[in-house]
Amino acid sequence: MKIFIIIFLLSIFSFANQNEFIILQQRVNTLNERVDGLTTLIEGLNMELEKLKSSKNSKTNDDINTRLNTLEAKVDLLSKGKLQELPDNNLIVPEKQLSPKPMLKPSKLYTQGVQLFIKHKYDDARKKFEITDKKNYKRASSNYYLGEISYYTKKYNDAIFFFKKSVGIYDNAIYNDKLLLHTAISLEKINDKKQAKIFYEMIIETYPKKSSAIVAKENLLQL
DSSP, rough: OOOHHHHHHHHHHHHHHHHHHHHHHHHHHHHHHHHHHHHHHHHHHHHHHHHHTTTGGGGGHHHHHHHHHHHHHHHHHHHHHHGGOOOOOOOOOGGGGGOOOOOOOHHHHHHHOOOOOOHHHHHHHHHHHHHHTTTTHHHHHHHHHHHHHHTTTTTTTHHHHHHHHHHHSSSSSSSSSHHHHHHHHHHHTOOOOOHHHHHHHHHHHHOTTSSSHHHHHHHTTTO
């Protein structure tokens, strides 16, 4: 029985020591990370100091001296571990810590553009489709959406331009009846009623069972 108790107590001490070791190891890792971060920051500030010291523009000497003094003070505080005393203003981030945001894939941009369009966030959506068009990703539908954005923001000349561009790339898309209808309405809005009539008649003939044909008939009667 005594042997069992001794073994039990030893196992408890062993477990406690193991937990204490893990906690200590975590603290060491945290401190190492802070040291690495401070070292990187100091290196960056030193690089900035060297750049300023090498400047020969006499017209900005006062400004350079001010910046030098500020940087030297920051380096001194960091080297002494007095991070809490470091002023927040004019803090210079080392260049190697700055990294450009990765460019999203055209497919992702296109999906975002459609979602933004559905939410009527036309300006943000337009930026997405302009990129996908330049990247040659779904150019027909990208230009269709650019046309729709122009149409709903009442930029009818732009709408006609993008619709024409879209059809020129692919003329058998599922949205073509709507594209033609909005082209006709845009033409009517800029007082080109002759061309608008042609487009309305084309929609009625080509897509007789579509809802766009019903709208085309109604608009045609009012020309």
